Amino acid sequence: MSDKFKVIEVQEWWGFFWSKYPDGYIIQKGFDNLISQVNRTIRDMDEQTRHMNELEKKLLEITAYLSGFMENMVNYTEQLKEYNEEYKNEDWGESE
Numbered sequence: 001m002s003d004k005f006k007v008i009e010v011q012e013w014w015g016f017f018w019s020k021y022p023d024g025y026i027i028q029k030g031f032d033n034l035i036s037q038v039n040r041t042i043r044d045m046d047e048q049t050r051h052m053n054e055l056e057k058k059l060l061e062i063t064a065y066l067s068g069f070m071e072n073m074v075n076y077t078e079q080l081k082e083y084n085e086e087y088k089n090e091d092w093g094e095s096e
Helices: 014-018 024-089
Strands: none
């Protein structure tokens, strides 16, 4: 997800070709608008990629934290079971 898209640029020398035709200016403006739209889309894609990378890092941190938490809970549960077994087996000095 580390792809960085490049913006598209129209070279200045293309103006020479567009100026030779009567509708060249209209074609150039249309082409410029299309290029601008594509460039905005590329910037948005780059931004979304950056956000997704940040989200992925945060989710990995949360997963690591929860993994450690679950491991501690398992250890605590095992200790609690051992304590309960000791408590059951303890002689309280009660006689019948």
